[in-house]
Amino acid sequence: MLDHRIPEPFHAGELRAQQLAGGGPPGAPIRSRMPEQHRQFFPLLPFLCMGVADGSGWPLATLVHGEPGFVSSPDPGRLRIAALPGVDDPTRPFVSAGAGVGMLGIDLATRRRNRANGVVAQADSEGLLVDVDQSFGNCPKYIxxxxxxPVARQAGAVTSFGAELPNEAAALIARCETMFVATSSGASVHAGGLDISHRGGEAGFLRLEGQVLTVPDYWGNRYFNTLGNLLLEPRASLVMVDFASGDILQLQGLAEVHWQVIDASKDVRAEREWTFHTVRGWLRRGAFPLGETLSAPLI
Structure with missing residues (x-):
């Protein structure tokens, strides 16, 4: 049986990041097709994390949602998503045929997550069909x-802003324990090398000073997909949710990787960190239709 592993899956930015961090992974099961366990996993999810690029190539991160089964896999090389970003979502105009897309399926209850990156093959009013170029799993750490x-919510006003974050946005960041970051390797890699990944920790692990957010980088799989992308393309996007109110915060900004932690006393687990300088953002009130019934500690 074919394994579909990509022989040399890392681009120049990822290889450089691995070198700067002291070494890459001992192996990298990144495939050009989804294994059966991934194909069976995506239909279990009530939401999917997505990263696309706007008209200037700047990544935009978002979440799409539906009844479990809204994401399906008609064959090992494709994902069908029977949903679109909301009409008030800044990503909506850029989800079209031919667009690169990074996807992360994550089950917060079981801490299982799988990534799939590719290109939108078809897009219509019913949703998307994506040709998958890369498929791989991630460990459950920090989730x-x-x-x-499902929670019945009344969507509220959308606030658009520039570099200065509204107080509501700053408060959401202070409470955040689950964040997703979309990055791109730029035009040098097929479909822009779009990727979206998870960052998590206890409330306060994201440190905001003015318009600058500091994000710790903990021990992981050493693929360095996010940091490798940032070495080639510093433009990035964040998305986070207030699970109590359903508010979604989406940010675009410029990121810089710091290979030495500036102040290790602020987060003893951090091996390195990156800063995110906010350029613009959107606060979409009541836009996430899922709420939390039971909280458990970070593992």
Whole structure:
């Protein structure tokens, strides 16, 4: 049986990041097709994390949602997503045929997550069909366990802002335990090398000073997909959710990787960190239709 592993899966930015960090992974099961366990996993999810690029090539991170089964895999090389970003979502105009897309399926209850990156083959009013170029799993570290259920919410006003964050946005960041970051390797890699990944920790692990957010980088799989992308393309996007209110915060900004932690006393687990200088953002009130019924500690 074919394993579909990509012989040399890392681009120049990722290889450089691995070198700067002291070494890459002992192996990298990154495949050009989804294994059966990944194909069976995506239909279990009530939401999917997505990263696309806007008209200037700047990544945008978002979440799409639906009843479990809204994401399916008609064959090992494709994912069908029977949903679109909301009409008030800044990503909506850029989800179209031919667009690169990074996807992360994550089950917060079981801490399981799988990534799939590719290109939108078809897009219509019913959703998307994506040709998958890369498929791989991630470990469950730093995922805050949550039991999510559908919640009836009334979507509220959307606030768009520039570099200065509104107080509501700053408060959401201070409470955040689960964040997703979309990055791109730029035009040098097929479909822009779009990727979206998870960052998690206890409330306060994201440190905001003015418009600058500091994000710790903990021990992981040593693929350095995010940091490798940032070495080639510093433009990035963040998305985070207030699971109590359903508010979604989306940010675009410029990131810089610091290979030495500036102040290790602020987070003893951090091996390195990166800063995110906010350029613009959107606060979409009541936009996430899932709420938390049971909270468990970070594992």
């Amino acid at each position: 805050h366990v949550r039991q999510l259920v």
